[in-house]
Amino acid sequence: MTKLQLLSSLGLGRNCFIRISWGGFRTISSSTAALTAKMSTECYTFGPYKIDPKEVFYSSPLSYAMVNLRPVVPGNVLVCPRREVKRFVDLTVDETSDLWQTAQRVGGGLECHHKASSLTFTIQDGPQSGQTVPHVHIHILPRREGDFERNDEIYDAIDVKEKEMQETLDLDKERKDRSPEEMSREADEYRSLFL
């Protein structure tokens, strides 16, 4: 029996295997605290906006992943290049590779964590495709049977949230969304998945 078969027999799917292969069975809390402290000193921008590092739960040399102001489904997050790049075609080879390896890892971890069974990955690349913040970002959405009556309704929801996100990131407007504390707690939870 392979390690994967063993995990499957324990009721753990393919994506859960990935998490275990990264994190093992060690105690996570102290590591998470250390990582949170380290990441809190980093600077993350999202187009013209500065992102609170407490809302970032994963980072790689060229990319980072953050929780969402108004998630469409549980685990709906964004993965972005660290460098401010408006269009996908403008990413370097290394940035493209790093961005999608990050998305692959983050998607796999969150699908498992939220007990979902599929994922939607979307880039709205340019204003005519629905992009509102001019900084490349991948929407990742864990999916499960019947989460939307019609599958494509999720994209309508993404479009609405994309516009709301831009408005809310505008510092001139009052923030009426999830509190920074709530988002920070979610980021802490996700951060521990990728140790």
Added chain:
Amino acid sequence: MTKLQLLSSLGLGRNCFIRISWGGFRTISSSTAALTAKMSTECYTFGPYKIDPKEVFYSSPLSYAMVNLRPVVPGNVLVCPRREVKRFVDLTVDETSDLWQTAQRVGGGLECHHKASSLTFTIQDGPQSGQTVPHVHIHILPRREGDFERNDEIYDAIDVKEKEMQETLDLDKERKDRSPEEMSREADEYRSLFL
């Protein structure tokens, strides 16, 4: 004045610059014929289905791009890993990098060719996200102002086409879509963009 500024002053955008940097100003027809002949000897599968190499217009060591049976918008194509892989998380690091570098190049070329101004990139990763053919594939759609009344309607169209594609690829069903000749002509046209 930089080369890009010069091209911009001639009315050629960023993506067009990419094409020129690949293809230069040489005569394309003989090169296209040679490439078409070379690619026609290759084998491409899409899940359980065999793809006619005449419908493939770009290939890299680990990925390929093909025209669509029923494109949602002009230039709507699919980019797939050569290896049959059901879920995105199952791609190797090299496959992930190659797939998205292919998508970046193909998207940039087709956006320019179709005089579009944005792109939609989507992976429906798993059946609960709308995937019908169990082989990772990126939908690429060149976008322009007002192509859909509401931006997210394009995803509804993708979902419809995805189901139709599965049905049509089923060899037990009669093909009532675009003819192989029509698709082959489109692939020839696109092939010349990436020489």
